[in-house]
Amino acid sequence: MIQFEYRTKVYYKDVDQMGIVYYARYYEYFEAARTELLKSLGIHVTVIENEGYLLPVITSHCDYKVGANFEDTLVVNTIIKDLPKSRLRIDYEVHRNNFDELLVSGYTMHAFTDKSGRAVKPPKQLMETLKQNL
Amino acid sequence: MIQFEYRTKVYYKDVDQMGIVYYARYYEYFEAARTELLKSLGIHVTVIENEGYLLPVITSHCDYKVGANFEDTLVVNTIIKDLPKSRLRIDYEVHRNNFDELLVSGYTMHAFTDKSGRAVKPPKQLMETLKQNL
Amino acid sequence: MIQFEYRTKVYYKDVDQMGIVYYARYYEYFEAARTELLKSLGIHVTVIENEGYLLPVITSHCDYKVGANFEDTLVVNTIIKDLPKSRLRIDYEVHRNNFDELLVSGYTMHAFTDKSGRAVKPPKQLMETLKQNL
Amino acid sequence: MIQFEYRTKVYYKDVDQMGIVYYARYYEYFEAARTELLKSLGIHVTVIENEGYLLPVITSHCDYKVGANFEDTLVVNTIIKDLPKSRLRIDYEVHRNNFDELLVSGYTMHAFTDKSGRAVKPPKQLMETLKQNL
Numbered sequence: 001m002i003q004f005e006y007r008t009k010v011y012y013k014d015v016d017q018m019g020i021v022y023y024a025r026y027y028e029y030f031e032a033a034r035t036e037l038l039k040s041l042g043i044h045v046t047v048i049e050n051e052g053y054l055l056p057v058i059t060s061h062c063d064y065k066v067g068a069n070f071e072d073t074l075v076v077n078t079i080i081k082d083l084p085k086s087r088l089r090i091d092y093e094v095h096r097n098n099f100d101e102l103l104v105s106g107y108t109m110h111a112f113t114d115k116s117g118r119a120v121k122p123p124k125q126l127m128e129t130l131k132q133n134l
Numbered sequence: 135m136i137q138f139e140y141r142t143k144v145y146y147k148d149v150d151q152m153g154i155v156y157y158a159r160y161y162e163y164f165e166a167a168r169t170e171l172l173k174s175l176g177i178h179v180t181v182i183e184n185e186g187y188l189l190p191v192i193t194s195h196c197d198y199k200v201g202a203n204f205e206d207t208l209v210v211n212t213i214i215k216d217l218p219k220s221r222l223r224i225d226y227e228v229h230r231n232n233f234d235e236l237l238v239s240g241y242t243m244h245a246f247t248d249k250s251g252r253a254v255k256p257p258k259q260l261m262e263t264l265k266q267n268l
Numbered sequence: 269m270i271q272f273e274y275r276t277k278v279y280y281k282d283v284d285q286m287g288i289v290y291y292a293r294y295y296e297y298f299e300a301a302r303t304e305l306l307k308s309l310g311i312h313v314t315v316i317e318n319e320g321y322l323l324p325v326i327t328s329h330c331d332y333k334v335g336a337n338f339e340d341t342l343v344v345n346t347i348i349k350d351l352p353k354s355r356l357r358i359d360y361e362v363h364r365n366n367f368d369e370l371l372v373s374g375y376t377m378h379a380f381t382d383k384s385g386r387a388v389k390p391p392k393q394l395m396e397t398l399k400q401n402l
Numbered sequence: 403m404i405q406f407e408y409r410t411k412v413y414y415k416d417v418d419q420m421g422i423v424y425y426a427r428y429y430e431y432f433e434a435a436r437t438e439l440l441k442s443l444g445i446h447v448t449v450i451e452n453e454g455y456l457l458p459v460i461t462s463h464c465d466y467k468v469g470a471n472f473e474d475t476l477v478v479n480t481i482i483k484d485l486p487k488s489r490l491r492i493d494y495e496v497h498r499n500n501f502d503e504l505l506v507s508g509y510t511m512h513a514f515t516d517k518s519g520r521a522v523k524p525p526k527q528l529m530e531t532l533k534q535n536l
Contacts, residue, residue: 009434011430011433011434011437012284012285012290012433012437013284013290013292013430013433013434015284015285016280016281016283016284016285017280017283017284017285017287017338018188018190018285019285020190022280022281023161023165023191023194023242024158024159024161024162024165024194024281025158027157027158027161028158028413028415031157031158031413031414031415032411032413032415035413035414035473044473045472045473046472046473054152056152056154056198056201057157057198058197058198058199059195059196059197059198060157060158060194060195060196060198061193061194061195061196062193062194062195063192063193064190064191064192064193064194065192067190067251070285070447070448071437071446071447071448108157117201143300145296145299145300145303146299146303146418146419146424147296147299147300147418147424147426149418149419150414150415150417150418150419151414151417151418151419151421151472153419156414156415158415162279162281165279165280165281166277166279166281169279169280169339178339179338179339180338180339204313204314204419205303205312205313205314286456286458288458291429291433291458291459291462291510292426292427292429292430292433292462293426295425295426295429296426299425299426322420324420324422324466324469325425325466326465326466326467327463327464327465327466328425328426328462328463328464328466329461329462329463329464330461330462330463331460331461332458332459332460332461332462333460335458335519376425385469
């Protein structure tokens with residue numbers, strides 16, 4: 001299992017008139033979280049893209065339990081459990097900093113494509129790095 | 135079945151450096167689409183909220199098949215299939231205007247709560263309107 | 269003077285915990301408004317870009333007088349007053365639909381560049397169309 | 403002069419199809435930056451709001467010189483130069499981390515109001531803290 005804790009903070013831009021983080025914003029946190037998970041393994045998305053690979057999202061899912069508020073610091077526990085075959089799954093669990101309570105959980109599924117959008121095999125370096133760390 | 139076609143257009147703000155709509159943006163389209171579906175039935179979310187009800191999203195899900203591009207006009211076919219008990223499910227199917235191909239499909243699940251976040255029965259007027267139109 | 273009325277509607281995604289449209293969102297409305305102004309003259313930004321031109325924003329400015337609320341329909345009066353030399357200025361005035369009161373006003377300034385970011389002369393077709401309509 | 407360096411990182415969510423940060427996104431960075439500047443002085447916006455004060459933006463302005471790219475780390479130098487009378491002005495200068503080149507500069511002007519939107523005198527604690535640190 002590969003795990004990374006991404007921290008972010010809630011600002012006005014994120015919060016709706018119910019006073020909680022707008023539901024779509026979590027997907028932006030997830031994107032930052034997985035970019036940082038990969039970076040923690042030495043993989044820069046920019047480099048992968050320069051090598052001609054894209055990892056488009058093919059599924060996104062989120063369950064909302066408790067709303068986060070303005071000026072909350074959030075911890076997004078970001079997890080890869082399995083070596084991808086044709087698809088990479090990443091899981092996310094969002095807590096307030098130093099609190100046990102789960103606010104939100106979700107996942108994203110990613111394909112591997114070339115720049116024209118055709119499915120390709122996962123980039124070798126990514127696969128080897130994942131294998132070493134799982 | 136209740137059905138509504140919400141139209142929106144893709145601008146620079148929506149599109150990422152792959153040249154396609156950023157995955158989280160579809161949830162913003164979905165929110166506008168369900169607001170307009172309800173309005174087409176004579177239900178204004180603002181009025182529901184003024185009566186003390188909130189309809190927070192408790193689950194969101196999206197499957198991405200084909201990317202939408204800048205200046206595309208999108209049609210979000212928005213569907214309520216079942217009368218809600220404790221939860222309302224809304225389905226969405228996104229096409230380009232005048233094209234058959236399905237780009238994206240998804241759904242949201244909504245709870246009914248009061249302003250303090252406690253689960254309550256669905257607002258009567260909403261239930262009756264849904265019943266009449268299903 | 270070239271003028272175009274762009275209509276948009278305020279949804280949850282736009283509104284902050286003060287219950288008014290978040291200040292940065294107006295710039296997204298402005299972007300949609302100027303895209304539609306140009307389209308009303310027969311100019312598609314996508315076509316301009318395919319011909320190798322970009323119109324990056326070099327200045328943006330906004331004055332906020334009255335906050336817009338959820339489910340408001342907004343009219344963005346979008347204006348080009350002068351033929352651009354090296355820069356194109358576009359002005360915006362935001363009202364609620366059917367109300368006189370000015371909510372927000374602003375402007376954007378745009379450069380003309382090629383895809384590598386170098387300043388170029390404005391595209392001919394754009395200049396001629398603006399000249400004919402000013 | 404009060405000064406604070408806010409750091410943020412550019413993700414896919416921020417970048418448009420020109421491959422640079424979308425112009426409106428800088429205003430989101432500015433909001434986070436000023437929230438952290440105030441926090442560095444011991445002032446939490448949440449506390450100010452709980453005391454009945456709002457600091458709505460009345461003017462926003464931005465000049466764009468060089469585009470920031472995906473995975474850039476940005477430093478937003480955030481500056482208060484003068485003690486506010488009826489309006490607080492905050493200036494922002496955005497650089498890439500460890501690079502001199504100025505990418506973007508801007509400012510925001512803020513009013514002081516109560517929750518109903520009426521202009522009020524600036525909150526005392528905020529004024530004293532600013533006075534001590536200017």
